[in-house]
Amino acid sequence: AQSVAQPEDQVNVAEGNPLTVKCTYSVSGNPYLFWYVQYPNRGLQFLLKYITGDNLVKGSYGFEAEFNKSQTSFHLKKPSALVSDSALYFCAVRDAAGGATNKLIFGTGTLLAVQP
């Protein structure tokens, strides 16, 4: 079965420091991977995706993610954190067993707290 794991409930980082939010996945076949961000009382905003191609994917708001097939990981990164980056981050994988269904399987989320 397809699954996504986010091992950290919360990540704390000082403003200006680099940040990493971890994600590992388990899928059959080629993974389609996504990162979303959720601000309080809001829906999810798409940040970036990996479908194929370069292992380093660049997305919105200066975020990037590195796809590592051997470690089955897709960690979210940013070189310099901002206080405004504080939010809940979700990693997701498209359910490859779903056929034509574009179903996303989400992790449990990681709360990013950036201290000024």
Added chain:
Amino acid sequence: ETGVTQSPTHLIKTRGQQVTLRCSSQSGHNTVSWYQQALGQGPQFIFQYYREEENGRGNFPPRFSGLQFPNYSSELNVNALELDDSALYLCASSSPKGGTYEQYFGPGTRLTVT
């Protein structure tokens, strides 16, 4: 380009009642998915509609049903509400044409069942 919109924003219902939530998809998107996000959890897939037909369903009972209209907007109906149905309900639209697959989410409807 118009984003995904949902209504209402908040809703309070009593156990046993029925509720209808509405979603307008992003311009040009023909596929709508619904997710349930319980407090402190990641979103869980309820079902997906494409060309007015359900073409995928998650592990939710039949009292969760939906519709998609010719303009690609959608409704989520929940009958016989239970306390555990209290959650944020998210609608997402996508256009798998071209193999992009990312989904764009609305702001959600917060349902509270008392």
